[in-house]
Amino acid sequence: MVESKVDIYNVFELRSKTTCYFGVGAINKIKDIADALKNIDVDKVIVVTDEIAYKVTGAWDVIEPALKEKNVEYVMYTKVSPNPTVEQIDEATKLGKDFGAKAVIGIGGGSPIDAAKSVAILLEYKDKSATELYEQKFIPTKAVPIIAVNTTHGTGTEVDRFAVASILDKKYKPAIAYDCIYPMFAIDDPELMKTLPYNQTKYTSIDAVNHVTEAATTLVASPYSILLAKETIRLITKYLPQALAHPEDLTARYYLLYASAIAGISFDNGLLHFTHALEHPLSAVKPDLAHGLGLAILLPAVVKHIYPAQPEVLAEIYEPIVPDLKGVPGEAEKIAAGIENWLFTLGITEKLEDIGFKEDDIPHLVELAMNTPSLGLLLSMAPVKATKEAITEIYKNSLKSISK
Template sequence: MNFNYHIPTKLLFGKGQLNTLHLEKLPGKKALIVISSGKSIRANGYLDRLEKELSLAGISYTVFDKILPNPIKSHVMEGAAIAKESGCDFVIGLGGGSSIDSAKSIAVMAANEGDYWDYIFGGSGKGLPVPNSPLPIVAITTTAGTGTEVDPWTVITKEDTEEKIGFGYEKTFPVLSVVDPELMLTVPPHLTAYQGFDALFHSTEGYINKTAYVMSDLYALKAIELIGRSLPTAVNHGRDETAREEVALANTLSGMVESTSGCTSEHSLEHALSAYHPSLPHGAGLIMISRAYYTHFAKAGCCDSRLIDMARALGVKDAREPMDFVNALVQLQKDCGVDELKMSDYSIEKEELTKYVDKAYETMGGLFEVDPAPLSREDCLLILKDSYR
């Protein structure tokens, strides 16, 4: 029962919370607003609403709107240069995980010299210490997927070397986050599913992780329960406010899992796939490999009680066997209409699976060290082969 606990983010959760932003003490006088290159943030009026809140608070701003679904280093560097040139003293990420992750990385580089990859551990990163504190970060999430609004992590791809690597430390926690389920009502069904499963796997990986402890367990099991109960409704009836609220809460709890425990190699493997194939949504990639991944650990006998706990959290009240979790997971994917996803639809070729395993070890090998049992390269290759369609 000895542990350290640190989640310093002030959280505004609930319907209509975006409308209260102007009442908060914001961490600067001029913001760089980071949004995606897509149309939804503007089309749904979310950017207008944020700009109104900032105007009411007497805050000026500049908008950077180039972020891709799998964000890239060159946009981090471009956004940081704009923040410096414009005199921005804090950064707001408005949108999904890609925009908020990018905001964190931009905040680092807006306060520091050199290249973003100078500070990355793994792959070709130099792993240097960050000299100056990042600009303060405000996160406003419009999706329920990554939990990045309450964790320090950011995942960016270095496009020229096809390396997708996570980064973060205690100073990249957002200082303030808004989770307003009202902003999630417009997310299409397939993206709702991809994002919801990302949150689920942050929680399941955090629960079987070697670093799991009493605080992360609390968050993980509640997040799994909420997703099992409400994700199918959120996917199939997107205007259901109760379902959206429960999935939003699960997402935030999954971020708290990320802040207390963390991911396992499931994320290493998926990051390798989407680093090479950036059109592959992160959540979809995780779904594709999840059945084989968790079946491996169910058969390994290394975390039986934890898999059974997760099956019960997903609603299998009489769960007795580790495979009960895998079966419940597959059923949830069917209920959300994502059980037939194919790697081949994203130009992933079965003959090249070995290179994804190698890339996973090369770029995010550290996550293999916290798996509940050792996972060899041969094991990983079998998981990918079993997942391939």
């Protein structure tokens, strides 16, 4: 496809199980969404966001008047942090319950939208807590309607059934995946990405690269998840440098956002394995660690470990980053070094030692990876057996640069 021939101002509907309004100006579809809510007797909503995203992106300047015009009352929860916690979800849920909210609008990146999905479940299961939800003490089958207004190009959460939260006292960061938390509607508007900070532009895009690396190589990978993976990496390789150099370039933002969305659909179908399962313990132990940075640190070592089992697929999808691979097992070192060098060109040079982890920390990280609720399912999807030794090796290979 020749990207230059696409009208980025043409707002189209990207349909998975979510109707996602995609394109420059898509935020204006909030009026149609408010009408749809009123048609199902939703007249009160809780807005779940962080302190910055809903304002600095300009999203609220459009959303608030639309809600008022359509007589949809709202209450706001703005305390969501990066790596949201079960305590925050419980606080937001109480606020929503007391207000009588019948739907949830999440505004932000993965953290606010994941928190919004969690609140949507707990508004239906009023006697349950976020800890019970994320420790899988019950299996939800219903949630109030979710509207996801996305402000980053990385997570894909606006078009998938996944959510993540941290249980800080146990150093757990589990994931959930339920059909009831597909958003009813999502908005993917590149205009909302222009204020995304430089590092977050990098880290969220690397999140999408990891999504497809895993989705293309799980035990349940399909031609569909592999096709989306190939296009995701091609687009990110092409447009991420442009977005970093020119943050207000809407074409670059458009294609990074599109890559993120199709990556979300890819792993919604193909699932995930090592990189996410091993990153969650990192940001559970260090909640200030950006998820995408943690993934970037692990990515070369993970690809090195799984390449002998999936050389043809990985050689094909990584061709824009590491060209001329033949797709044979002996290239594991070459592709790992090539991915690491590409990350270095983006200014992502950190390894585990640089962010405060030591070799002595690895046994605890391995234990968390193997025992945190839900992460075992991800590990079971890996193309090679996720033994204690394998996980240890990946963490060790992520302590320092592979190239040195």
